[in-house]
Amino acid sequence: QKEVEQNSGPLSVPEGAIASLNCTYSDRGSQSFFWYRQYSGKSPELIMFIYSNGDKEDGRFTAQLNKASQYVSLLIRDSQPSDSATYLCAVNRDDKIIFGKGTRLHILP
Amino acid sequence: DAGITQSPRHKVTETGTPVTLRCHQTENHRYMYWYRQDPGHGLRLIHYSYGVKDTDKGEVSDGYSVSRSKTEDFLLTLESATSSQTSVYFCAISEDRSTGELFFGEGSRLTVL
Numbered sequence: 001q002k003e004v005e006q007n008s009g010p011l012s013v014p015e016g017a018i019a020s021l022n023c024t025y026s027d028r029g030s031q032s033f034f035w036y037r038q039y040s041g042k043s044p045e046l047i048m049f050i051y052s053n054g055d056k057e058d059g060r061f062t063a064q065l066n067k068a069s070q071y072v073s074l075l076i077r078d079s080q081p082s083d084s085a086t087y088l089c090a091v092n093r094d095d096k097i098i099f100g101k102g103t104r105l106h107i108l109p
Numbered sequence: 110d111a112g113i114t115q116s117p118r119h120k121v122t123e124t125g126t127p128v129t130l131r132c133h134q135t136e137n138h139r140y141m142y143w144y145r146q147d148p149g150h151g152l153r154l155i156h157y158s159y160g161v162k163d164t165d166k167g168e169v170s171d172g173y174s175v176s177r178s179k180t181e182d183f184l185l186t187l188e189s190a191t192s193s194q195t196s197v198y199f200c201a202i203s204e205d206r207s208t209g210e211l212f213f214g215e216g217s218r219l220t221v222l
Contacts (some may be wrong), residue, residue, distance in 0.1 A: 049209050076210065088152065095140070096154060096157060096167060097201075097211060098153075098154060099153070
């Protein structure tokens, strides 16, 4: 079992709708959790990080963490065409930042 | 933007030749990472460094070695390149591992023929 699992997609969402991206992790020792966005041909960039159970909101983005279920999600409200990208879930375990394979998100105009 | 540069940005080489990729930072960050990115596999950690001369293996370290003799430079060496090492290689730096905020270089595309 890979340490960080994501559905590869593509996930197609109409413009203005909510996009929901999901991630599970296997190691209960994972301490903190991250969402990165990567546009085609570009480098990844950090969108959100979360340490504690519950929700964390930043603008149109909300990260949700459930440590009991080993589950992290990212909600994008009012989706825009510029949100079309690959979203990478990552976990921090003992100085190592481990990434999932990423989910491709396509916002339909 | 974080001051991080990778060189070379593109390289084509032949199987069996040695290859060194360089990552240079001007941010004085403690942590440096090398990842490779391949279709269907996402980003996979090769090696990382938590200080000068302090390095450790990641998920896919076989066939790779690293060195960090100065804070600003982290070198990735393929002693004898193979076709399976054709990939895009990303260097990343981090000041605080608890936030997990990695700043990535622009990537180095390596093709092994």
